[in-house]
Amino acid sequence: MTITAASGVPGATISLQIPLDDTVQAGAHPAVATGSKETSTVFYRHKEPARRDSMKRREAMAKGKEGSRRRQRWENDRLLNNPHAEPPLPKDWEIRPTHPVHHVPYYLAPLWDAGLSARVSERKAAASKAKHSVHVSTQSVASKPTTPGVVPKELREKLKKSRGAKGLLMDLENSVREFVAKWEEREKKAQADGIPADPDSDDEEIVFIGRNGAMSDRQTNTATGPDVKREIMLFDTPAADKGGSFGRWLVHHIGVYYGLKTWSVTVGNPARREAYIGLKTGGVKALNVLGAMPRPLWGLV
Numbered sequence: 001m002t003i004t005a006a007s008g009v010p011g012a013t014i015s016l017q018i019p020l021d022d023t024v025q026a027g028a029h030p031a032v033a034t035g036s037k038e039t040s041t042v043f044y045r046h047k048e049p050a051r052r053d054s055m056k057r058r059e060a061m062a063k064g065k066e067g068s069r070r071r072q073r074w075e076n077d078r079l080l081n082n083p084h085a086e087p088p089l090p091k092d093w094e095i096r097p098t099h100p101v102h103h104v105p106y107y108l109a110p111l112w113d114a115g116l117s118a119r120v121s122e123r124k125a126a127a128s129k130a131k132h133s134v135h136v137s138t139q140s141v142a143s144k145p146t147t148p149g150v151v152p153k154e155l156r157e158k159l160k161k162s163r164g165a166k167g168l169l170m171d172l173e174n175s176v177r178e179f180v181a182k183w184e185e186r187e188k189k190a191q192a193d194g195i196p197a198d199p200d201s202d203d204e205e206i207v208f209i210g211r212n213g214a215m216s217d218r219q220t221n222t223a224t225g226p227d228v229k230r231e232i233m234l235f236d237t238p239a240a241d242k243g244g245s246f247g248r249w250l251v252h253h254i255g256v257y258y259g260l261k262t263w264s265v266t267v268g269n270p271a272r273r274e275a276y277i278g279l280k281t282g283g284v285k286a287l288n289v290l291g292a293m294p295r296p297l298w299g300l301v
Helices: 055-063 069-077 106-135 137-143 153-161 165-193 244-257
Strands: 002-006 013-017 205-209 215-219 231-238 261-267 272-278
Touching: 055 069, 153 165, 165 231, 165 244, 231 244, 244 261, 244 272
Parallel strands: none
Antiparallel strands: 002 013, 205 215, 231 272, 261 272
């Protein structure tokens, strides 16, 4: 039914429509209507509970999905697909020593103890020898010197572990190279003048006799230029300083590398330990075998 109401304004009307037939009102919840109009059935969806932590969920997460790497690791840990796997036996749960047990008859016990003590003493002797070799490395350098110009393996391994010692090695080696360079220059000058560069004594004089019987003498050091010492003190520390042994060890290795003679002495009161380096009997002939002066040792380690 439609109701129209007239207003005071011409041409303006208000319409109101009211349905007269009965209609089915929609419910508050979604429903499915079945049957006739008189009867209706409403089905409500079951609401799932909130997902909470549980042992079942934890085990599923530990196993992983089928075919995944997690599942493979889980199966391998439990030997599920191993045909040779055997369940543990009751004796496997017994408490027993993990080391091998040797059952020795009573009458063989003295012989067994003697052999065991011999092996123990051998191990102790080897350990003490290895420990002693670390402290007497300087003596090993003197007793088993390497070829001049060759970097010893012992020095290379030692400086790999103590990189801070490279600066000390550089300072010591620069002094040695300067000493060797001066002696090489002295030998070349003496060879050009025809006189020995390294006489046995500083007081020795060389006498030249001319054809007319006139004699002239001159000192060796004046002929060969300024006096150059045969030895120099390269490193010194107090005798009680334990760290000084490493510096003297470097001095000995430098001397072996350049074919020079090295030694250490204790002097003074309070006592000081001094490490010297000097020429051998043949001067710097050991370096002449190498031709030129070898590369710096600190650049090779």
